[in-house]
Amino acid sequence: MAMLGSLLSLALAAPACSSSGRGGASPVVAPAVTPDGAPDGTPGAAAPAALPLPDDLEPASAADDRPDAGTVTIKLLADARRQAHVTWGRKDLGVAPLEIVRPRGSAPLDLTVQAPGYLPLHTRVFTDRDDTLSLRLYSERDAIALPGYSPAPAPTPSSSTKTRRQF
């Protein structure tokens, strides 16, 4: 009863406040209230204590406070006959040799280079200055000399049926 009373008093008090000339929607949403009137913060409840937030509360986009510093050009060099395909995450950047133009100082790019007959190569390019990078591709035989090399295990019947991990 006391709780019911308090909620009632709140319901009466809030409009009194908004009537003082500052009416309008609250930027935040009141918590979910269970049928018995208690705020529902109980673990095991049906839903998390999600608070729908207005866009205004989320961080500003990266471009908001970054001065325009121009662009950088990164040249990736490789023998065109090798058909070295360069990707940045989901984005297909094309076949090397190629040029990447990015905002200066934006962020380094982690690239994957795949070419027939060579092991996938992961490398990084930086955006704080113009750069030229010669891609060195490694065949399985070349890779023997690399630190950490261990021969790929022979496929087993069970593993051969597995789908390669999709990134």
Add this chain to the structure above:
Amino acid sequence: MLFSSGYSTHESIFGDKFSPRARVARVVFVTARRIVRRAARLAIFASLAVFAACHRAAPMSAAGDAAPPPSAMNPHGPPVSRRPSPPRPHFTLAADALPALSDLPPERRAIQIVASGDRSGDGEERQVDVEAARARGLTIVDLSDGWAPSVLDGASYRSVFTALAADRGDGDGQPLAAGERNYLELYGIPPALSVLRRRFLTDAAGSCAGAYDPDALLAVDQIRTWGASTEQKELARHRARATRLQAARTAAGADNLEALADGSDARIARDAKEHLRFEGERLAFAEVEKRLACGGMMDPRKHKPGAYDTEMRTAMLDFQQKQAVMDQADIKRATLEALARPPLENDLLALERVLTERAMHAAGFIEDGSVGETSTSGPSDGPEPPAKSSRGQPPRALTRSDSVVGATYLGADGTRHRVPDLASAARQATLDALGIATADDAVAFFRRHARADFAWLKVAVRLPPPPEYYSKAMDLSVEIDRGDVWYDFPFDAAGVRQPQPRERFPQLTLYVKWRGERVPLLRWRTTVGGWRAELASDGQEYFRYKGSDVGPRVWRHIVTAPVWIPPPSSPLGSMVKEKRVAGTYVRVTNYDETGPGFLSAYGMVAAIHEEMRRTPDGVRYFDNGIRTHGSFDYPSLRGRFSHGCHRLYNQLAMRLFSFVLDHRKSRVVGPVAAGYRRAFYSRGEVFEMRLPSRGFYRELEPPIPVEVLEGRIKGTLQKPIAGYVPKPGVKYLAHRPPAASDTPEDRAGGDSP
């Protein structure tokens, strides 16, 4: 609700009869009592919140163009302040008030909050001219999201820092996923003001009001936690103990467990005490679950009630990092206190920390009260003999002309003045200038300012004047006391670890020479080297004593966003990680440890310890791989060893080196090329590590002298053992350990030099 069956997998026998009927009655009674208490509390809090909303928000000017109206705020709001009589803000003094101007460009705008002049006692926010404020002797404290410590100026890492602080980007500068948060204050990146704004306005919605019982949280000193399997065993033991105690109580005719705990049977008494303690912890644990859930830190759908599972452990870590609590997922007193506090009170504490950092950097202050009360001999003071100097001699007697004088300095007026705590003073002055004394005030401030304001927001503050020893060319010096040092191998012949207790821990003290005296400005905990495991060239791990160099050195170079070049012996296991790149997850080379970045082995800023030698060709400098640097590894500063470097908390390292650059002559060297490129193989793929730069260098002219004291040598050995020592219990292929490399990078070793 409190006794939701989901929380207690064990039976409650907390002082009641054991019959089911009695237990039900007890539960009903306690539940009813708690509901009534909670309802009463809620009614009081709600009335206070509504009163505060009506009373405080109305008189403030609506300077923010899109400020949400405060009128309907928080009908179910929690107590925004538990203080019985909330303090009143002080505002800007009338003498410092500048004319309000409405058409200033963003870079010329600062805010002031001055008393409104009516009887309300409230303030009125206005925009004033930055240049006019400076001319008036006020300091402009940058509140914008573009702020970064000045030591980052010029370094490309600065934009990564600001993106991390504003929850916009990750450590590589890539955008965060929607809803993802950085909690990096403990790693040296305080949240941006727009992040705090989100926290305040979210918490003002009151989703945690009445959702948990703070008294239950504070009823215990800690909650023990375990891994999954051990946790199940502990809970089973607890249930078994409950059964045993029930039988014992019946047999003894005791009214409750407290009577058993006070009984004469020692074993039963011990069991009863342990049971009561465990019960209290489980009750508190249930409140922790509620607190994490109501705060949105934990998704209850992914959590098994009563278990400290991955979901809850992750949420706890996030919570602790958000509140700058160093318990690392353990639930100790500091964590319980943070959990028990109303969320807005935690937000206010975070705001105070952030404003302290901003104000200290704006003013170029460093004194934070760490030199303590007046003493006369600095860190060497103590019950034991003082540390030996680096030359192995006891410190010479203090003289009037060159003495260590504790935390006072001689003023121009001929009297001694205490070295002030400028951090506290700067924080309070900034809070006053913003009109913030309570969490309520902070909510009102953030309601007045839309997110867009934090692209330019600055405040004009009357900070305390700098002490008279301040100048652009202060005569600074550093002393690092290694504290208690053990050179003995920490295992005996049987391979049993030997305790090597330390009473005195390493400390770094910054001094300024003023009127012939060395005046300590700060004294912070740091680290020194010790026995560390290291991968040798034969591929096996040995122990090696990686001590910190002793003797006179200099800081000549300060390196922002330093890069650690991994030696060839570095294990490859941690050099690949999986991360999201441009919309998908891929394996990439792991640059976390090398940097640049807050997780770098050298932190976000480092000073190189260089040994100055006079040669026939003039003065030459030698780098032996030792640095004083920031570190993400904050627990190591509570007593662990480094590989020889002197670590500081990242934010303190940035504060220190920003101060040094502010008050010493220096020149910008810029990025120093490393040209490092290394390929390695991992699971059928080739990874390249490219480190084009060693970091952004500045050179101090002249360098700052650094004296590393040997400390108190404990144990038998007076000199460290050179080279590798086999680890007890390990079978080695080689007859003798290989020679240990002594290049600076090798000395630095693996994780966190």
